[in-house]
Amino acid sequence: MEQTGKLDGKVAIVTGAGSQGPGWGTGKAISVTLAREGAKVVLVDQFEDRAKETLALIEDEGGEASIVVADLSAIPATKAVVEETVRRYGRLDILINNAAMSATVSLLDTTPELYQKMIDINLTAPFFLSQAAIPVMEESGGGAIVHITSIAAVRGTGGGGQAAYAAAKSGLFGLMIDNADVYGKLGEKGIRINCVSPGIIDTPMRDSAMRQVGIEPGQIDLGAKTSLGFEGDAWDIARAVLFLAGPDGRFITGVHIPVDGGTTAQSH
Numbered sequence: 001m002e003q004t005g006k007l008d009g010k011v012a013i014v015t016g017a018g019s020q021g022p023g024w025g026t027g028k029a030i031s032v033t034l035a036r037e038g039a040k041v042v043l044v045d046q047f048e049d050r051a052k053e054t055l056a057l058i059e060d061e062g063g064e065a066s067i068v069v070a071d072l073s074a075i076p077a078t079k080a081v082v083e084e085t086v087r088r089y090g091r092l093d094i095l096i097n098n099a100a101m102s103a104t105v106s107l108l109d110t111t112p113e114l115y116q117k118m119i120d121i122n123l124t125a126p127f128f129l130s131q132a133a134i135p136v137m138e139e140s141g142g143g144a145i146v147h148i149t150s151i152a153a154v155r156g157t158g159g160g161g162q163a164a165y166a167a168a169k170s171g172l173f174g175l176m177i178d179n180a181d182v183y184g185k186l187g188e189k190g191i192r193i194n195c196v197s198p199g200i201i202d203t204p205m206r207d208s209a210m211r212q213v214g215i216e217p218g219q220i221d222l223g224a225k226t227s228l229g230f231e232g233d234a235w236d237i238a239r240a241v242l243f244l245a246g247p248d249g250r251f252i253t254g255v256h257i258p259v260d261g262g263t264t265a266q267s268h
Helices: 026-036 048-060 075-089 112-140 163-183 204-212 234-245
Strands: 011-015 040-045 065-069 094-097 143-148 191-198 256-259
Touching: 011 026, 011 075, 011 112, 026 040, 026 048, 026 094, 026 234, 040 048, 040 075, 048 065, 065 075, 075 112, 094 112, 094 234, 112 143, 112 163, 112 191, 143 163, 143 234, 163 191, 191 234, 234 256
Parallel strands: 011 040, 011 094, 040 065, 094 143, 143 191, 191 256
Antiparallel strands: none
16 A cells, blocks of 8 residues: 555554454554654553554554553553553544444343343454543644445344344444544544444454354355455455544544445345
8 A cells, every 4th residue: 555644643542453364454554654654652451562562563564552451341441551652752642442342142042141241342442442541632633534334234144143232333323423523522622533344354353253153264254245245354454443533534533434344235
């Protein structure tokens, strides 16, 4: 990808910045993409070894990043991530709420413990990260928040059932819409808030989800299920995030962009 320096001087937080297996997860690709465009990136992950892989990729290309290890299911950790970012870099311009947990479990089989964990990681953490980040962004002269949601929030998942995951991801839409309306009305200090909704994307997390239901990656041609006839990858998500978080998206707030090869356009 051509580097244009669109984010020179900006500081970004990316949660779930490491990949849970070999290959490119969305957090890793987003982090590298933002760094390539000049942002200083705070790599937030529960697992330091995963974040270190992303850090090495950024530093090998001459970018700047650092790691914050945090369990975002604990609310105090969300505020601490933002405070540590400001301590290191003096500002915050971009927040990418990418960290997620998924499980293919139907409504009837969902335990209270699993439900709460899904809500904590997928919805509560972005809520309180946004709460901590917005005042800092206002001080920095504005900013952008991008929530990584899922098309599971707006359509069925093929019969497997992801009730708690879909419910949590749907909640991000409401969070986005309300905050975009409230915090965009600040003139030059406005905060733009949007969502990117991945569809069938080839990532380590997707592979793990398939194995949970006894399907090996490659066993089914998932790409054939999209309108375009092929799967997306983590870079498709990263490019959409860069568009919304950077200057090209300056007049866009309160929307979600499905990056799904047309899956949500289908009636079946």
